[in-house]
Amino acid sequence: MKRLCLAALLLVYGGSALAGGQAVKAVHYQLGYKSGDIYTVGGSDSSVNAFDGSVTFPLVGYLGGSVSGYYDHYSLATNFESQGSGLTLANTLPHCIVNEKGLAANLFLRDPSLGRVSAGYGEGQAMAHCQSTFLASGGPKLDTKSYDAAAQYYLRRFTIGVSWDQTRFNSLDRFTSDSLTGSWYPTNILRVDLSTYGQDLKNTYSIGVEYQPEFFDNSSGLWASYTRRHQTVTNNIIMVGIRYYFNRRINLLERDREYR
Amino acid sequence: MRLGWPVSGNRCGCRNAVRTDASCLIMQGGSVRFAVRVTRAIALLSIVAGLSACGTGNQQPVASAATNSLTFSVNSPDDPTPAPQTFTASVSPGTVSVAILHGGSAVANATYTLSGNTAQVVVDPASPSTLGSGVFSGTVTVTGYSCGNPTCSQLVSGNSQVIAVTYNIPSIVRYVAPYIGVASSASPTTASGSVIIRGQGFEAFPVQGVTFDGTAATSFSVVSDTEIQASYSLPAASTAPVSYPVQIVLPPSSLQPASKASLVIVPVTNYSATAISYPPGVTGVEVDQLLYDAGRQALLLVANMSSGPSPELWRYPLSSGSWSPSPVQTALAPLVDIALSTDGNELLALSQQELTELNPATLAPFTLAPFPQYTSIPTPAPGLATGVNFKNLAVANDGNAVVTTGNGSTGSTGVWLYAARSPAFTQPSTAPSLDNATPGASADGSIVALEQGDPSLASAPPDAYEYIASSGSFAATSAAINQNGIAPALALNQSAGHIILNGTNVYDGSFNYLGSLLSTTQAVVLSPDSNCAYTFDSSGYVLTYDLANGPSGGAFAPLGSGLSVSPGAGPVKMAITPDGNTLFIAGSGQILVEPTPTQCR
Numbered sequence: 001m002k003r004l005c006l007a008a009l010l011l012v013y014g015g016s017a018l019a020g021g022q023a024v025k026a027v028h029y030q031l032g033y034k035s036g037d038i039y040t041v042g043g044s045d046s047s048v049n050a051f052d053g054s055v056t057f058p059l060v061g062y063l064g065g066s067v068s069g070y071y072d073h074y075s076l077a078t079n080f081e082s083q084g085s086g087l088t089l090a091n092t093l094p095h096c097i098v099n100e101k102g103l104a105a106n107l108f109l110r111d112p113s114l115g116r117v118s119a120g121y122g123e124g125q126a127m128a129h130c131q132s133t134f135l136a137s138g139g140p141k142l143d144t145k146s147y148d149a150a151a152q153y154y155l156r157r158f159t160i161g162v163s164w165d166q167t168r169f170n171s172l173d174r175f176t177s178d179s180l181t182g183s184w185y186p187t188n189i190l191r192v193d194l195s196t197y198g199q200d201l202k203n204t205y206s207i208g209v210e211y212q213p214e215f216f217d218n219s220s221g222l223w224a225s226y227t228r229r230h231q232t233v234t235n236n237i238i239m240v241g242i243r244y245y246f247n248r249r250i251n252l253l254e255r256d257r258e259y260r
Numbered sequence: 261m262r263l264g265w266p267v268s269g270n271r272c273g274c275r276n277a278v279r280t281d282a283s284c285l286i287m288q289g290g291s292v293r294f295a296v297r298v299t300r301a302i303a304l305l306s307i308v309a310g311l312s313a314c315g316t317g318n319q320q321p322v323a324s325a326a327t328n329s330l331t332f333s334v335n336s337p338d339d340p341t342p343a344p345q346t347f348t349a350s351v352s353p354g355t356v357s358v359a360i361l362h363g364g365s366a367v368a369n370a371t372y373t374l375s376g377n378t379a380q381v382v383v384d385p386a387s388p389s390t391l392g393s394g395v396f397s398g399t400v401t402v403t404g405y406s407c408g409n410p411t412c413s414q415l416v417s418g419n420s421q422v423i424a425v426t427y428n429i430p431s432i433v434r435y436v437a438p439y440i441g442v443a444s445s446a447s448p449t450t451a452s453g454s455v456i457i458r459g460q461g462f463e464a465f466p467v468q469g470v471t472f473d474g475t476a477a478t479s480f481s482v483v484s485d486t487e488i489q490a491s492y493s494l495p496a497a498s499t500a501p502v503s504y505p506v507q508i509v510l511p512p513s514s515l516q517p518a519s520k521a522s523l524v525i526v527p528v529t530n531y532s533a534t535a536i537s538y539p540p541g542v543t544g545v546e547v548d549q550l551l552y553d554a555g556r557q558a559l560l561l562v563a564n565m566s567s568g569p570s571p572e573l574w575r576y577p578l579s580s581g582s583w584s585p586s587p588v589q590t591a592l593a594p595l596v597d598i599a600l601s602t603d604g605n606e607l608l609a610l611s612q613q614e615l616t617e618l619n620p621a622t623l624a625p626f627t628l629a630p631f632p633q634y635t636s637i638p639t640p641a642p643g644l645a646t647g648v649n650f651k652n653l654a655v656a657n658d659g660n661a662v663v664t665t666g667n668g669s670t671g672s673t674g675v676w677l678y679a680a681r682s683p684a685f686t687q688p689s690t691a692p693s694l695d696n697a698t699p700g701a702s703a704d705g706s707i708v709a710l711e712q713g714d715p716s717l718a719s720a721p722p723d724a725y726e727y728i729a730s731s732g733s734f735a736a737t738s739a740a741i742n743q744n745g746i747a748p749a750l751a752l753n754q755s756a757g758h759i760i761l762n763g764t765n766v767y768d769g770s771f772n773y774l775g776s777l778l779s780t781t782q783a784v785v786l787s788p789d790s791n792c793a794y795t796f797d798s799s800g801y802v803l804t805y806d807l808a809n810g811p812s813g814g815a816f817a818p819l820g821s822g823l824s825v826s827p828g829a830g831p832v833k834m835a836i837t838p839d840g841n842t843l844f845i846a847g848s849g850q851i852l853v854e855p856t857p858t859q860c861r
Contacts (some may be wrong), residue, residue, distance in 0.1 A: 011733060015702035018768065048414065068795045070413060076359070077417050095405070096359045100413055101770075124413055132359035132405075133374050137349075142357070146411045168355070177410040200354070201410065229408070235416045237408065 023064030023110040027123040028056040028248055028259040035240030041234040046095070048239075054260045061108050066260070068122075072100040096130035104146065113217035115153040122146040136169030143170050153255055159183040177201040188213060188251040193225070212252040220244050235242065238252045264277040325349040325402055325421040326382075332366065332385040332425070336432035336518035337460045338681070340386045341368075349421060350378045350814035355404035357415065364398025365391055366427035371511070377557070385427055392485070393431040393461020395515065399424055430515035431461025431757055434681075435504045435602045437657035437705040439526045439556045442788075442839040443496035451496040452478075456658050456704050457488040457506060458602075458729070461517065470525055476509075486658070487730050496525045498661060501555055521603065524555045531842045536583045536851040538563070547846045550833035551596050553603050553620055559583070560620075561846055562598055569594045571611060574674065575623055576851070583853065590623040597652045601680040602659050602705060608662065608680060612649035613641045615685075616680055639678070652698050652747070655680075656729035657705025667697035670714050675725075675734065682711040690733040692725055700748030702757070703788055703838065705729055707769075709750055711761050713742035723770065724748075724761060737771040744782060745831070751790035753754050758790045758807050766807060766816060775811025778803065783832045787840040792860035796832045796845055802822055804857045819859040825852050 031053040038046040054068035075095040091210040102124025110116040112158035125144040128132065134142035161181040168174045181195040189212045197204040208225030212218060220242060248259055269402060326348045334342055339837060342344040348370075351358055362370040362382055370388040372379045383400055397588045400423040408414035435458040458468065463485040470477035471489045478488040494504060506521040536559070538545055544566025551560040557578040560662045564571040574587035597610040600620060607620040616639075617626045641650060645667060651666040659681055665673040672693035708727040723736040746763035757769030763781040766774045769790075775785070780798040786807075787794070793805040793816070801822030828849025835844040840861065845852040 023648075038414075038416050043420065044799070045415060046417055058642070072413060074415055076403075076415060091485065096361060098357075098405075098415060098416075102411075102413060104411075118457055122411065124411070126359060126412075128359065129369070131361055131372075132357055133372075133373070134357045135355055135377070138374065144412055148410070163410070167412040169412075174358070175407050175412050177407075179410065197410070198408065229416065233418050237407070237414075237416070 002223050022058065022112070022258075023062045023108065023116075024056055024058040024260075025258045026248065027175040028255070029195060030054055030260065031246070032241055032243040033126075033208075034239050036237060038076075038240035039236045039238075041236065043233075046077045047075045053260070059107075062111055064108050064110060066106045066107070066108070067103070069103045070101065072097040076098070078092055089215065096128060096132055098126055098127045098128045098130075098132070100124060102144070102146075110257075113154065115151065115159075116257075117151045118149065120146075120148045120150075122148075135170070136173045144168065153228045157185040157253075159185075159256070165181045175200050181201070187251045188253040189218075191252055201229070210252065210257070213249075218245070218251060270273050277835060282326065287352065288441045290302050297632040325423055326353075327423060329424045329426065330400075331428070333428040334388045335430060337388045337392050337429055338432060338434070338518075338536070338826070341808075342383045342385055344382050346380060346382050347423060347616060349381055349402040351402070351404040351418070353377065354406055355418065356407055356408060356412065358798060359403045360400065360407070362398060362400045362425075363781040364396070364425065366396040366398030366425045367400060370400045374546045381423075383423075383425060388429050391427065392417045392464065393428055393429050393515075394464035396427040397425065398427065407477040409824065412811075416539060416842055429461070429515040431459060431465055431508065431510070433457055433459040433508055433517060433519040433521045435459070435522040435657055435659055435677055435705075436523050437602060438703045438838065439493070439522070439524055439602070439604050440838045441492070441496075441523055442554075442837075443498070443525060445528050445839065445841070448498045448528050449496055450492040450493060452491070454489065454491045455506075456657050456688040457490055457508075457521065458659070458707060459488075459508075459517075459519075460486055460487060460685065462486065462488055462508065465510045465514040465517075467508050468511060471509060472504035472742075473508050475504070484730065488659055492523070494523075494525055496527065498527050500848075501526045525836065526557075528839055529837045529842045530579075531837075531853050531855065533855060536584065536853065537585060538850060539589070541693070541733050545828070545848045546830050547848070548831075548832045548837045550593075550846045550851070551598060551600065552835040552837055552844055553607075554602070554838045556621055558620075559844060559851060560598055560607065561833075561851065562595055573598065573618075573623060588623050588675070590618075595663060596650060599653050599655045599661060599701075601661070602655055602657055606680050608653060608678070609657070610650050610653045613644070613657050615650070615653075615661075615663070617683065639683040639685065642676060642687070645673070646704075653678070654699035654708045655705060656701060656702035656708050656727055658732060660673070660727075660729070660732070662701075662708040662710070662727045663698045664694065664699055664710065668696075668845070670695060670717065670747075675710070688733060692734055694725065695722060696743075697725070698743055698745075698747050699727075700750055702750035702752040704752055707759075708750055709737075709748040709761065709771075710734075711741055711748055715742050715744050718744055721805070739765070739767060739771045739773065743764060746781070749784045749786045751786035751788060758786055760784050760786065760793060763795065774807075776815050777805055778815075783845070785834045785836040785843065787836065787856070787860065788838055789840065791861050792840070792856075793834065794843055794856060796825070796827070796833065796834055797822065800826065802843065802845065802854065802857065804860050806860045820857070822856055825854065825855065826850075827852050 017080040017217040035049045052070040056066040060065050082214040104122025106120035108118030125143040128140040144167050146167045148165040152161040164178045165177045177200050179197045183193045191210045195206040206227040210223035224240045229235040276610045282635045310358045312650040323591040330345050332342045360372045369384040372381040380472045392847045401420050404418040405415045408416035435454045441451045441453050462482050470480040477490040504523045507519045546564040548562040559576040573590050576583050576587045589708045593607050597609050609616045609618050648665050648667045653661045653663045655661045660677040661677050663676045694712040697710045699708050699710050701708045711724040713722045715821045721740045724739040744762045749760040752769050759767040763784045764777045781795040783796040791808040793844045795803045796804050803818035805820045827845045827847025830848035843854045
C-alpha cells in the first residue's frame with residue numbers, strides 16, 4: 001500500500017511538474033460487452049458474459065484519471081474428471097454460477113508521444129450461486145481489493161507495456177501477477193496484442209485484436225482474444241467483445257494514446 | 261517457462277537496480293533520438309518495477325479425494341434411508357474457491373466442512389421411497405477454481421475430482437390381492453385363481469416370472485412398474501390355510517427383490533346354517549360393519565348398542581367347526597368402521613378421530629414393537645375441521661385404505677388415504693371433497709367405489725367416485741346417485757365385474773349402468789366371480805340375482821322365492837366367504853350363517 005501511495009504521489013507530482021502537456025484530450029466514455037468460453041482441457045466449457053464501462057478524464061497537464069466498473073456472470077464447469085479416474089459421469093450438476101462485480105479508479109501520467117505510467121485501486125466482490133466456498137472467506141462471497149501499477153511505452157506503431165497487479169482477498173491471501181504486453185497497430189483502426197504473464201499467472205499467453213471499423217463512424221470497437229494458460233491443467237480462453245464509445249469519433253490509435 | 265518480466269533479478273527481492281547507463285550503450289551504436297526514447301521508456305518501466313512485490317507463487321488448483329466411488333445399498337424402496345457416507349477431498353495451494361456439487365438422483369445432498377485446503381464431504385443418499393427401485397447413479401464433484409486474470413475478476417476451473425455414487429435399490433413385492441385364495445370346491449386339494457401383485461420396480465428389472473413359494477405362476481403379465489397380474493394353480497390343504505410367499509423372478513445379475521407378500525389358500529367353507537347370538541344382556545344392536553376374516557375363520561362385527569358400552573368390536577372365531585358363542589370384545593369408542601389391511605395382517609379400526617391398527621386375532625392394539633417404522637399408534641386424524649369425523653374406510657390393493665369423512669349433515673369434506681405399513685394419512689392431489697361418502701372395495705382391491713350425498717337432496721345427484729389403485733388416484737365416474745346408506749358392493753376380476761350402488765343399481769366394472777335390483781333391498785353382497793348378487797330384502801328374505809344374464813326391462817329379477825331369514829330389525833349387514841359358499845347376515849338380533857342359495861352358484 002505504501003508503494004501504491006508513493007506511486008500516486010509521484011504521478012500527481014509528475015503531472016503537475018509537466019503542466020502544459022495533456023494526458024487526456026477530453027473526457028472519454030465507453031461501455032462494453034464481452035462473452036467468452038473458458039475450456040479446461042479434459043473437462044467442459046465454462047462461459048462468461050460481462051459488461052464493463054469506464055470514463056477517462058483529464059486532471060492536470062499530463063495527469064489523467066479513470067473510473068471503471070464491471071459485472072461478470074460466469075457459468076463455471078464442474079463436471080469433468082481428474083486425470084486417470086476414468087469415470088463416466090451422468091447427471092452431474094454441470095455448472096456453478098458465479099457473479100462478480102467491481103469498481104476501480106486509476107491515476108496516470110501520459111505523454112502521448114512517449115507513454116503512460118499508472119497506478120490504480122479497485123474493489124470487487126464475487127458471489128457463488130452454488131455449493132461453493134471461497135477459501136479466503138470461508139463462504140460463497142469473496143471481497144477483493146486490487147492494486148495495480150503499469151507502464152506503457154509508445155514507439156511509433158508499437159506499444160510495449162508492463163504491469164503489476166496484486167489482488168488481496170478477505171484474509172491476507174494475495175494474488176500477484178505481472179505481465180508484458182506488446183501491441184502493434186498495422187493501421188490506425190486495428191491493434192494486435194501479445195501478452196505473457198508471470199507469477200500467479202505464469203505460463204499464460206494471450207493474443208488479442210481490436211478493430212474499430214470506420215463504417216460505424218468510429219463509434220464502436222470489436223475485439224477478440226485467445227489466452228492459453230498451461231499449468232497442471234490447461235485452460236483455453238476465447239473472448240469476443242464489443243465496445244461503444246459515446247462521444248469521441250476518433251481512430252483507435254488516437255483513442256488509445258490520447259483519450260483512454 | 262516464465263516470460264513475464266522484462267528485466268532480470270531476484271523475483272523475491274526488490275527490482276530497482278535497472279542500469280541507467282543502458283541508454284549510453286545504445287547511443288554509441290544508433291541514433292540519438294532513438295536512444296533518448298529508449299532511456300525515457302526504461303525510466304517509465306523502472307517506476308513500475310520499483311513498485312512490484314512478491315507474490316505467493318500459487319499453482320493451478322488440483323482437487324483430489326480419498327475415494328473415487330461411493331455405494332449405497334438397501335433391501336427395498338421401503339427401507340429407511342441409509343446413513344450418509346463421508347470422504348475427504350483436498351485442493352492444492354492456489355485455489356481461490358472450491359465448489360462441491362452433486363448431481364444425479366442417487367444423491368440428495370452433499371455438505372462439507374472446510375479446513376484449510378481439506379474438505380470433509382458428507383454425502384446424503386436420497387430416500388429409497390422417493391427413488392423407487394433400480395440402480396441409480398449420482399456424482400459428487402470437487403472442483404477448485406483459480407484466478408484467471410490479474411485482478412481475479414475472472415475465474416477459471418481447475419480439474420475436478422469426481423466421486424461416482426451408486427445406489428442399489430432392489431424391487432419389492434408388497435402386496436398380493438386378494439391375499440386369500442380358495443381351494444376348488446370340485447377338487448379341494450388344489451386352488452387356482454388370479455391375483456394382482458403390487459410392489460415397485462417391476463419395470464426397473466426384467467421380470468422373468470412369478471412364484472408362489474417356489475411354484476411358478478401359470479401366467480403373468482407386467483402391467484406397470486407397480487403392478488403384475490398373475491394366475492396360479494397351487495396345492496391346497498383341506499383343513500387349514502396354506503401360506504405361499506409371493507416372489508418375482510429376476511435374472512441372477514439383477515438386484516434380487518424383496519417380498520412382503522403371501523397368498524393364503526384357505527379350504528373350501530362348508531359352514532352349516534346357524535345363528536350366532538349376541539352377548540347376553542346386550543340389546544338394541546345396530547350393526548355398523550360385518551367382516552369375514554377368511555384367513556383366520558372369524559367374523560368381525562362393529563356393534564352399536566342401546567345398552568352397555570357403545571360401540572364395540574366383536575370377534576367370533578370358528579373353533580372346531582362351531583362359532584364361538586362368546587365373542588372377543590373390545591371397545592374403541594366412538595368406533596365407526598373396520599377393514600382388514602391389504603395383506604390381512606392388521607385390522608384397521610376407524611374411530612371418529614383416529615385409526616387404530618389391531619391384531620385381527622386378538623383385537624389388541626398393535627404397539628410400536630412389531631412395527632419399528634411406526635411413530636405412533638393409533639394415528640390421529642389429519643387435522644379434521646370442527647364437526648368433521650371419520651366415517652368409513654375401504655382397502656385398496658396398493659396398501660392404502662380410502663377413508664371418508666362426514667360432518668353429520670349435507671356438506672363436502674375430504675377423503676384421505678391411510679397407509680397401514682407406514683401409518684399416516686395423506687391426501688393425493690386428486691382426492692375429492694365428498695358429501696358424507698361411503699366407500700366399498702373390490703376383493704382384488706383394484707377399485708374403491710365411493711357414493712355420496714343424501715337421498716333428501718333435491719338437486720341433481722352427485723357423481724360417484726372411484727379410487728383407482730393402479731394409479732393411486734381418484735376420479736369421478738359416469739354414475740351419479742344419492743346414497744341411501746347401503747355401502748357399495750364390488751366384485752371385479754380381470755375379465756369382468758359388477759358394481760352395485762345403493763343396493764339396487766347394477767353397473768359393470770366401468771360404471772356403465774346395467775339394470776336395477778328390487779328397491780326393497782336393505783343389504784347386498786356379490787359373489788367373488790361377480791355373477792351373483794345376494795340381497796337381504798325388507799320382506800325378510802335373502803334374494804338371489806343372476807347378473808350374468810342381463811336385466812329384463814331394466815330390472816334384474818330374483819331367482820326363486822328366496823330364503824327366509826330373521827337377523828332382526830334395523831340396519832342389516834351382509835358378508836360372503838371368498839369361495840362364495842357362505843353368507844353372513846347380521847341384524848339387531850343375531851348373526852345368521854347361511855349357505856348361499858344354489859340357484860346362482
